Amino acid sequence: MKQPAVTMHNVEYTYDRSSVLRQIDFELPRGSFMGLTGPNGGGKTTLIKLILGLLKPDKGQIHLFGQPIQTFKDWTKIGFVSQKSNAFNKGFPATVYEVVSMGLTGKLGYFKFFNKTHKEKIHTAIKSVGMEAYTNQNIGDLSGGQQQRVFIARALVSDPELLILDEPTVGVDAENVDRFYDLLKKLNQEQGITMLLVTHDTGTMTKHATDIVCLNKTLHFHGEPDDYTSLTATDLSKFYGYPVNLVEHDPDEKEELS
Amino acid sequence: MIADFLHYDFLRHTLYTGLLIGIIAPLLGSFIVVRRLSLLADALSHVTLAGIAFALYIDKRWGIVAISPLYGGMIFSVIGSVLIEKLRSVYRAFQELAIPIILSGGVGLSVIFISLANGFNTDLFNYLFGSVSAVSQTDFLSILGISIFIIIVILLFYKELITLSFDEEHATVSGIHAKWIHLLFIVLTALVIAASIRIVGVLLVSALMTLPVAAAIRVSKGFKQMVIMSIIFGEFAVIIGLVTGYYLGIPPGGTIVLTAIFILIATLIYKRIRTAYKGGSSDESTRSRQYA
Numbered sequence: 001m002k003q004p005a006v007t008m009h010n011v012e013y014t015y016d017r018s019s020v021l022r023q024i025d026f027e028l029p030r031g032s033f034m035g036l037t038g039p040n041g042g043g044k045t046t047l048i049k050l051i052l053g054l055l056k057p058d059k060g061q062i063h064l065f066g067q068p069i070q071t072f073k074d075w076t077k078i079g080f081v082s083q084k085s086n087a088f089n090k091g092f093p094a095t096v097y098e099v100v101s102m103g104l105t106g107k108l109g110y111f112k113f114f115n116k117t118h119k120e121k122i123h124t125a126i127k128s129v130g131m132e133a134y135t136n137q138n139i140g141d142l143s144g145g146q147q148q149r150v151f152i153a154r155a156l157v158s159d160p161e162l163l164i165l166d167e168p169t170v171g172v173d174a175e176n177v178d179r180f181y182d183l184l185k186k187l188n189q190e191q192g193i194t195m196l197l198v199t200h201d202t203g204t205m206t207k208h209a210t211d212i213v214c215l216n217k218t219l220h221f222h223g224e225p226d227d228y229t230s231l232t233a234t235d236l237s238k239f240y241g242y243p244v245n246l247v248e249h250d251p252d253e254k255e256e257l258s
Numbered sequence: 259m260i261a262d263f264l265h266y267d268f269l270r271h272t273l274y275t276g277l278l279i280g281i282i283a284p285l286l287g288s289f290i291v292v293r294r295l296s297l298l299a300d301a302l303s304h305v306t307l308a309g310i311a312f313a314l315y316i317d318k319r320w321g322i323v324a325i326s327p328l329y330g331g332m333i334f335s336v337i338g339s340v341l342i343e344k345l346r347s348v349y350r351a352f353q354e355l356a357i358p359i360i361l362s363g364g365v366g367l368s369v370i371f372i373s374l375a376n377g378f379n380t381d382l383f384n385y386l387f388g389s390v391s392a393v394s395q396t397d398f399l400s401i402l403g404i405s406i407f408i409i410i411v412i413l414l415f416y417k418e419l420i421t422l423s424f425d426e427e428h429a430t431v432s433g434i435h436a437k438w439i440h441l442l443f444i445v446l447t448a449l450v451i452a453a454s455i456r457i458v459g460v461l462l463v464s465a466l467m468t469l470p471v472a473a474a475i476r477v478s479k480g481f482k483q484m485v486i487m488s489i490i491f492g493e494f495a496v497i498i499g500l501v502t503g504y505y506l507g508i509p510p511g512g513t514i515v516l517t518a519i520f521i522l523i524a525t526l527i528y529k530r531i532r533t534a535y536k537g538g539s540s541d542e543s544t545r546s547r548q549y550a
């Protein structure tokens with residue numbers, strides 16, 4: 001059995017004074033498609049930054065692919081599309097090709113140049129998100145949804161084993177959201193890429209994800225989509241409204257965590 | 259017209275040096291512009307002036323050339339660049355604060371060394387606005403060495419530099435050592451400024467780094483193309499500026515920068531005509547209402 005892509009054990013994180021994450025025990029099995037949801041400010045982006053090593057937990061342990069995060073070096077195994085991807089400098093003169101090629105920078109390492117194989121890889125990644133017609137366009141001239149697809153291509157080009165997407169479909173129209181999920185599903189099923197997807201669009205998420213996690217300072221739910229959809233309205237309103245009172249674990253979750 | 263430049267030794271060194279800085283200034287300038295750090299070059303050029311004034315002061319006070327003004331400027335400029343990086347990490351939320359702090363520090367030091375050396379002389383005037391006759395063979399050879407070094411380092415770190423300039427968070431996540439690449443970049447900028455000052459002068463060096471890029475960014479697709487075009491524009495500005503400056507007896511800093519501005523205007527007009535010809539206004543910089 002392969003090690004899970006991510007495990008967190010009793011992780012806590014505090015910005016300056018305000019505690020954001022508490023008692024996070026969580027496991028992301030390889031090959032799964034996990035949807036992460038929760039209210040604004042619930043700590044989803046913070047959780048992801050902890051996994052990416054951009055923040056250090058105050059307490060607890062994080063393992064990536066079975067290795068303690070402190071000694072983890074294979075960062076190119078993890079592709080990332082940030083919530084702020086679209087906040088880049090729109091005037092930045094970079095073509096789609098150039099932006100996608102940046103996804104290989106870390107993988108190649110210092111003092112290495114792109115060769116023919118790399119260039120083909122870049123074109124393949126652009127094709128996989130259906131943007132080949134725009135290869136030589138400036139990224140700033142594309143629509144928001146198209147830009148988002150380019151950023152996914154940038155994350156894919158290094159052949160990651162885990163793809164982390166923080167609200168990637170914000171500003172993408174309904175038709176393209178569907179195509180986008182189809183693309184993620186294909187990558188998940190055909191290439192076995194583990195997915196961790198943050199979204200507020202729980203409807204679409206429950207259709208595609210294999211695991212669902214709800215986060216509001218602590219983990220409030222961890223289970224399968226069916227269990228999530230069967231949560232009652234009161235459960236959910238409690239979850240969003242009175243986070244501190246409700247830290248009940250359902251049996252499913254216990255099973256998965258042990 | 260250019261015959262004189264090939265005939266006289268001192269002009270030849272100036273011309274060759276000009277051709278070198280016509281490459282390295284827009285090359286570094288491309289990264290400076292896309293990272294919105296245009297004022298950084300100004301801050302560093304004033305620190306460079308302090309180094310030059312320091313070298314001139316030592317020379318005047320003790321009559322020895324302990325360090326040449328070129329190296330004096332370079333040492334100060336590199337120290338200034340490291341300080342800017344430090345300040346930027348201290349004031350995380352107000353990174354632009356580092357620039358006025360270093361700029362005013364540079365001017366303050368310059369004033370002190372200049373007055374200690376008994377005020378302005380023609381030499382200093384040349385440093386402020388550039389000169390066609392100030393490049394010695396030693397200077398030229400030093401600048402040649404620096405230029406080759408800069409070009410090689412940029413080629414080696416091109417992909418890291420562009421990745422970091424575009425998206426710092428993504429670059430960090432993919433394992434690039436952002437702090438070190440920043441430092442490398444800013445030190446290279448300091449070297450370019452020190453190398454360029456003999457010809458364009460302290461006050462106008464940042465213009466040579468940014469104006470050709472400002473023109474290129476309007477008419478190119480992608481980063482690589484923009485770099486190449488900005489170097490072409492930079493070379494144009496340097497050659498035309500040096501020659502006219504020499505024949506009109508004007509410091510070349512002025513003529514080079516004015517040429518660069520003309521190139522910029524020409525590209526803006528070209529872009530206007532082309533968009534008008536295409537019949538639409540796809541110009542993303544015009545956010546105002548299109549029906550006046």
Ligand SMILES: Nc1ncnc2c1ncn2[C@@H]1O[C@H](COP(=O)(O)OP(=O)(O)OP(=O)(O)O)[C@@H](O)[C@H]1O
Nearest residue numbers: 015016020038039040041042043044045046047083
């Ligand atoms: N850099 C920061 N400094 C201080 N506090 C922060 C910082 N970033 C986030 N926070 C706080 O941490 C909490 C969690 O933020 P986080 O961005 O992780 O939420 P999120 O679940 O991603 O929300 P959203 O759905 O809005 O993206 C918020 O209360 C926020 O105010």
Ligand SMILES: [Mg+2]
Nearest residue numbers: 044045083166
């Ligand atoms: Mg978030």
